[in-house]
Amino acid sequence: MAPSTTPEPPEDLRRAVDAVLPGARTDLEALVRIPSIWADPAHAEDTRRCADAVATLARAAGAADVQILAAEGGAPAVVAHWPAPAGAPTVLLYAHHDVQPTGGDDLWTSPPFEPDERDGRLHGRGAADDKAGVMTHLAVLRAFEGRPPVGVTLFVEGEEESGSPTLSALLAEHQDALAADVIVIADAANPAVDVPAVTTSLRGLANVVVEVAMLERAVHSGMWGGPAGDALTALCRLLASLHDDKGEVAVPGLVTASSEAPDTDEDTFRGDAGLLDGVELLGTGTITERLTHRPAIAVLGIDAPAVDGAANILLPRARAMISTRLAPGQESGAAVAAITEHLQRAVPWGVHLDVSLHASGEPFALDAVGPVYDRARGALSSAFGNAAVEVGMGGTVPFIAEFARTFPGASVLVTGVGDPASRWHGIDESLHLGMFSRCVLAEAMFLRSLG
Incomplete structure (x- = not known):
């Protein structure tokens, strides 16, 4: 993409950001070394240790007060404040310090919790999602030497990768401490390392366990096979009913929307996704629509005996986790009802069926119109040297809708420090270090523009 005609970033701010980046990189690596997998009870103490580390970094960045908070049964979240200068707005800067499980340490090129730089990218679990978001905010505050031009509330959550189950309770209990005029959520991605994005829609989520x-x-x-069937075969037939022959979701009642956003190049998409030669894309419509404005169903796991050691028996029970991404405009409760009704109709042979909700999150969409978004686009375009674009994201960030409901007067800005090669949630997750520096500069310019 050719560079845009956006103005150059202010030289003093560029120098200030450049000065803090080495330390931010060092601290990011230290956070990556902490296996803060809140979803795994074995790493609960690691998650608490990570919250302590973030709180220490916030204090060192000049926070007036720092607290580690948690709702009952929830993960530790860090809340820190930098008071607003007279007449300036307050900006809430959000990120999360918990991370996904590794998916198998032996599958990684380098150990997942030992940061490793290769070809300008920092590899490690959480290097992009979302400890880079944490350090983006802290690097900006360091660049302002702890005296930002606006009021700042830093909110670093600890259970986002588990669906933020106690966030509603946390917001209700501490609403006054988290109130802000602008909310910046650094938990999305850019379409390329040199093309910044404002995310204007995200899909929702409905995960159910089927037994x-x-x-x-x-x-x-x-002795019994033939007349008597096995549960795993019945489960396979049931799961196959979720898609038609083209791979389109075959569950009636799920919302399907369209998008006017430019389509993604198929070869680029195939390469970024790691599709094998000859494997077809699923569904219909543009790739962008399929990624951001249409439902998608995947089977995330099946409880079944391993092939090694399998016995000649008919299994009495089998279960699976079904994950459905929901298009903007879909209510998650209605989606769960539609999925349940479909499974009840499709279950074969009179098999007993149980469907239970595992996790859900609402989709989100906004109109990025107004002076706050204009300033954000200007800052992003200047820092990246390319015009900012509006994108939808296929992933789910349930708390964004929660923030919008709790603080209806606030402008919500969704940005991020990932790109298609970051492999969020996957093997060899990584952060492009050049893009990280541009994200820090853009956020610093944005806060200055608000002040």
């Missing part, structure tokens, strides 16, 4: 039962107990497959 089928056919027998009271396991029985010998030779």
Whole structure:
């Protein structure tokens, strides 16, 4: 993409950001070394240790007060304040310090919790999602030497990767401490390392656990197989009903929307996704629509015996986790009802079926119109040297809708420090370090413009 005609960033701010980047990189690596997987009870103490580390960094960045808060049963969140100068607005800067499980340490090129730079990218679990978001905010505050031109509330959550189950309670209990005029959420991605984005829509989420039962107990497959079926085969038939022959979601009642956003190049998408040669894309419509404005269903896991050591028995029960991404405009409760009704109609052979909700999150969409968004686009375009674009994101960030409901008067800006090669939630997650520096500069320019 050719550079835009956006103005150059202020030289004093560029120098200030450049001065703090080495330290921010060092502290990011230290955070990556902490396996803060809140979803795994074995790492609960690591998550608390990560919250302590973030709180220490906030104090060092000049926060007037720092607290570690948690709702009942929830993960530790860090809340820190930098008071507003007279007449200036207050900006809430959000990120999260918890991370996804590794997916298998042995599959990584380098150990997932040992940061490793390769080809200008810092590899490690959480390097992009979302400890880079945490350090973007802290680097900006350091660049202002702890005296930002606006009031700042830093809110670093600890359970986003678990669906933020206690966020509603936390916001209700501490609403006054978190109130802001502008909310900046650094938990999205850019379409390329040199093209900044303002995210204006995100899909929702409905995860259900499906269990089928056919027998009271396991029985010998030779003695009983034929007239008596096995639960795993029944489950496979049931799961196959979720898509048609083109890979389109086949569940009636799910919202499908369209998008006027430019389409994604298929070869680029295939390469970024790591699709094997000859594998077809699923569904219909543009790739952008399929990624951001249409539902998608995936089977995330199945409880079944491993091939190694499998016995000649008919399984009495089997279960699976089904994950559905919801298009903007879809209410998650209605989606769960539609999925449940479809499974009840499709279950074969009179098999007993149980469907239970595991997690859900609402989709989100906004009109990025007004002076706050104009200033954000200007800052992003100047820092990146390319015009900012508006994008939808296929992922789900349930708390964004929660923030919008709790603080209806605030402008919500969704930005991020990922790109298509970041492999969020995947093997060899990484952060492009050049893009990280541009994100820090852009956020610093944005806060100055608000002040």
